[in-house]
Amino acid sequence: MLVGNPPVRGGVPRVNDLAPHEPYGASADPVDPGSRTLEAIVPLLATCPPSTVEPGPLALLGAGVEVPTDRGVAVPYANFDVAASAPCARAAADAVNALLPYYASVHRGAGALSQRCTLAYEQARQVVGDFLGCGPEHAVVFTRNTTDATNLLARALPPGTTVVTFAGEHHANLLPWPDAVRLPLPDGPAAAVAAVDAALAGLGAGTTLVAVTGASNVTGELWPVRQLAEVAHRYGARVALDAAQLAAHRPVNVSELDVDYVVLSGHKLYAPFGAGVLAGRCDWLDAAPPYLRGGGATKHVGDAPGDVRWHTGPARHEAGTPNLLGAVALAAVCAALEAADRDALAAREDSLLDRLRQGLDAIPGIQQLSLFGPDHPRVGIVSFVVDGQDSATVAARLSTRHGIGVRDGLFCAHPLTRHLLPARGTALRASLGLGTTTTDVDRLVSALTEQVRVRAGGCADAAPRTTAPGRRSQPVG
Numbered sequence: 516m517l518v519g520n521p522p523v524r525g526g527v528p529r530v531n532d533l534a535p536h537e538p539y540g541a542s543a544d545p546v547d548p549g550s551r552t553l554e555a556i557v558p559l560l561a562t563c564p565p566s567t568v569e570p571g572p573l574a575l576l577g578a579g580v581e582v583p584t585d586r587g588v589a590v591p592y593a594n595f596d597v598a599a600s601a602p603c604a605r606a607a608a609d610a611v612n613a614l615l616p617y618y619a620s621v622h623r624g625a626g627a628l629s630q631r632c633t634l635a636y637e638q639a640r641q642v643v644g645d646f647l648g649c650g651p652e653h654a655v656v657f658t659r660n661t662t663d664a665t666n667l668l669a670r671a672l673p674p675g676t677t678v679v680t681f682a683g684e685h686h687a688n689l690l691p692w693p694d695a696v697r698l699p700l701p702d703g704p705a706a707a708v709a710a711v712d713a714a715l716a717g718l719g720a721g722t723t724l725v726a727v728t729g730a731s732n733v734t735g736e737l738w739p740v741r742q743l744a745e746v747a748h749r750y751g752a753r754v755a756l757d758a759a760q761l762a763a764h765r766p767v768n769v770s771e772l773d774v775d776y777v778v779l780s781g782h783k784l785y786a787p788f789g790a791g792v793l794a795g796r797c798d799w800l801d802a803a804p805p806y807l808r809g810g811g812a813t814k815h816v817g818d819a820p821g822d823v824r825w826h827t828g829p830a831r832h833e834a835g836t837p838n839l840l841g842a843v844a845l846a847a848v849c850a851a852l853e854a855a856d857r858d859a860l861a862a863r864e865d866s867l868l869d870r871l872r873q874g875l876d877a878i879p880g881i882q883q884l885s886l887f888g889p890d891h892p893r894v895g896i897v898s899f900v901v902d903g904q905d906s907a908t909v910a911a912r913l914s915t916r917h918g919i920g921v922r923d924g925l926f927c928a929h930p931l932t933r934h935l936l937p938a939r940g941t942a943l944r945a946s947l948g949l950g951t952t953t954t955d956v957d958r959l960v961s962a963l964t965e966q967v968r969v970r971a972g973g974c975a976d977a978a979p980r981t982t983a984p985g986r987r988s989q990p991v992g
């Protein structure tokens with residue numbers, strides 16, 4: 516028996532049910548309640564055949580893994596939750612495997628293996644910095660994830676800094692900032708730029724940071740990062756880019772986007788959990804109190820309690836033994852993405868996204884969520900609601916009946932998702948990545964079609980809508 520075994524809702528273990536949360540709106544319509552428990556599901560998963568990994572650094576581990584369904588058959592898992600955490604790329608696994616035999620301390624030992632690990636860690640920093648287009652004026656600090664990175668930056672702000680952000684941000688870019696000016700949701704990129712312009716004009720002199728996402732984790736829509744940076748810099752403000760979603764889909768280059776800071780998570784970039792990055796201008800970071808206090812961040816510690824001299828550079832904020840394997844794995848994926856044809860990857864994803872969105876559009880009662888309008892360029896994320904159906908129940912049924920993983924909820928962007936929802940409740944989110952196939956997309960569309968038909972008592976065979984949203988990817992900026 517697992518300690519703290521979470522309750523099961525709609526057939527799927529809901530670990531977030533362990534913590535109190537706000538009501539999820541519409542009443543539950545459980546699928547086969549109570550018949551499956553976490554204990555029942557986990558051993559089944561463990562018996563799944565091992566994944567097949569095609570050659571190539573961006574091949575994904577777990578491709579082809581099978582999961583049980585309540586139809587009594589196992590099916591290949593269709594993973595539409597890669598915006599939450601993406602599968603691990605072969606590049607990351609290879610890099611970790613290559614280093615494991617030489618596992619030793621980092622920045623702490625004179626021995627050959629310590630030296631090797633220290634070198635690997637610093638090379639990883641260099642690779643990640645190159646991937647993000649950093650220069651000598653930038654520091655690349657390894658963190659645990661994006662949330663950790665935004666919190667670090669929030670603590671490094673010069674006293675009196677005003678942070679300007681939008682209500683559409685993920686909580687990781689909404690909550691860390693002290694006394695932020697939270698701009699209302701704009702209805703388009705031009706309105707976003709105008710809102711920042713007006714806000715900065717109103718603030719006058721003083722240190723200001725504009726914190727904005729590159730791609731929404733709810734709608735996938737691209738934000739006008741470059742234009743926002745241009746306005747911000749005109750007022751002497753700095754810009755922090757939340758690239759947690761963007762980086763897996765589009766190149767993120769601090770010079771090209773003209774942003775001052777960028778944050779991202781390894782686990783959304785086909786690397787394992789536990790490593791993230793804050794990259795950006797050194798001056799605030801060097802002047803700030805260390806994010807973590809302890810060994811590795813100090814140049815000198817005297818006998819008196821306050822007698823400490825702290826390093827400058829990334830070490831200032833990275834006290835304690837670092838996550839060597841996480842950093843190395845993240846860097847390996849960055850290198851693999853750097854070497855890949857990103858335009859071709861984006862074009863492939865766009866065509867899958869179009870297929871999915873057209874499929875969803877054709878299902879009566881499914882409504883896609885959008886802030887900037889259905890034709891606005893976006894990365895491979897689409898959130899939607901199914902008329903009259905509880906999102907958690909739909910997600911559970913997709914999992915138990917069809918072996919399809921999607922996300923449901925308010926996606927840690929409560930103000931934005933609530934604003935976009937046509938009624939109280941929650942939404943579903945399907946997100947695509949390197950491992951998504953047309954077969955996966957077709958399975959999701961057909962499973963949702965069946966779900967709608969079943970709920971309508973077999974009467975949902977109404978003629979599908981034919982309007983197809985037209986979208987093309989555009990460069991971020």
Ligand code: PLP
Nearest residue numbers: 660661662685687732759760780
């Ligand atoms: N920012 C965005 C846009 C996200 O989508 C997420 C996670 O979903 C985060 C920040 C937080 O990332 P993490 O949970 O890795 O800290």
